[in-house]
Amino acid sequence: MAGGSAAPGRSVTSRALAILDAFDASAPRLSLSEIAERSGTPLTTAHRLLAELTGWGALARRADGRYEIGRKLWDLGLLAPVQLELRQVASPFLLDVHTATRDTVHLAVRDGLCALYVERISGRESAPVVSQVGSRLPLHATGVGKVLLASAPDEVVAEVLAAPSRATRHTVVDPGRLRRELTEVRRRGWARTAEEMSLGTLSVAVPVRVERGSSTVVAAALGIVVPSHRRDLPRLVPVLEVAARGIGRALATTPVFR
């Protein structure tokens, strides 16, 4: 963070943003002193910036005195393309898959070295999953992640395979085996995992391909999670493929989608 009076603008804006940065999924509600500490901001500065951010609606002060993300940021976040251009287009197709299968269905995009979960539909009869909308999970250990990794640039694959983390005792962390899996995903057009992210569940996933002029890009991955006693996983692949093609066509006609 830039500081000092030589660049007051830079400093003030970046300090305000650092205050927002103090909040994350593991710490969605923070006290003044926690915010000051997490953002590296002096207490008096934090207090003044919090007043401005709260006045605008970026943050809200709770009855217990702690701060939380305000409705204004929720509003603005809904305008992000991941929501406006992908989630809204894909949601009805995910609901179709859920209606047909009653299983947990989710949609993810690659965000650096992670699979970012953009939408999820999960019913009462569905297998419990760790991912929520907004979750980031490792690319190599999830069905949607393997699909996204199979179409990622070489340097991303190299970086993931350099240090694949272990989530369960079934997580595949051997780089050679992961490489062979990715080749297989590219060849057959879908990925599967067996208790690699969480014990007790299996998953399959397919790419959502979007035609862009003469080329085709993998814009997202569509996956389904079932309890590990289920034996009908291969039957789910064509269900996902039909939905993924529908999403791909809908995205291709969304002029703003990149």
Place this chain on the structure above:
Amino acid sequence: MAGGSAAPGRSVTSRALAILDAFDASAPRLSLSEIAERSGTPLTTAHRLLAELTGWGALARRADGRYEIGRKLWDLGLLAPVQLELRQVASPFLLDVHTATRDTVHLAVRDGLCALYVERISGRESAPVVSQVGSRLPLHATGVGKVLLASAPDEVVAEVLAAPSRATRHTVVDPGRLRRELTEVRRRGWARTAEEMSLGTLSVAVPVRVERGSSTVVAAALGIVVPSHRRDLPRLVPVLEVAARGIGRALATTPVFR
């Protein structure tokens, strides 16, 4: 907006926030000059602040040079209580209602003089609706809105009834008739509308009540929308009531919900 060098901190933060304020649902993608104009910021200042906001991830620059809301704000927005404490708790119940009825189901909270739509599940066979997640619609013209208005403070009711807007030729705008409707909503515990927000659809809605110690508050409204040829609207009320009670119980055990 404060300006001048006497309060550089106030000025700079509020200018950065004014730039974010330039974006809304009707203008989710803006050029530099549009942002400068909409936020009342000089071009050079806007350019510098955009660089900072883009660097942090609040905004992203598109291939066509325009700016859009970035993934970072989407991430932070997901931490707002309307998402974290209400939407995530209620979603499975909305899916239950949709699975049972195949109709459009939505959940709204009161935001000032509007019904703010927090969650929506709508399938291919469901009636098309104008509301999306994040939409704000008039309290007096929607089913969920009438439910929320029926439990709103007197001054909110007075303000809405002072100038009720007309959305269709069926919108009830007579203050006396609206008052009688609200009394009826309180008495029987549900609201209905007939083509008052959009032609061709009917809606019913019920309150989501949450017990807070010895008092009960209406935390949200749960509604369903059907095509206007349907004659089974009263049958849907108990379906909604069961789901609303489930949501209310789940919210009561969510310690953080206010």
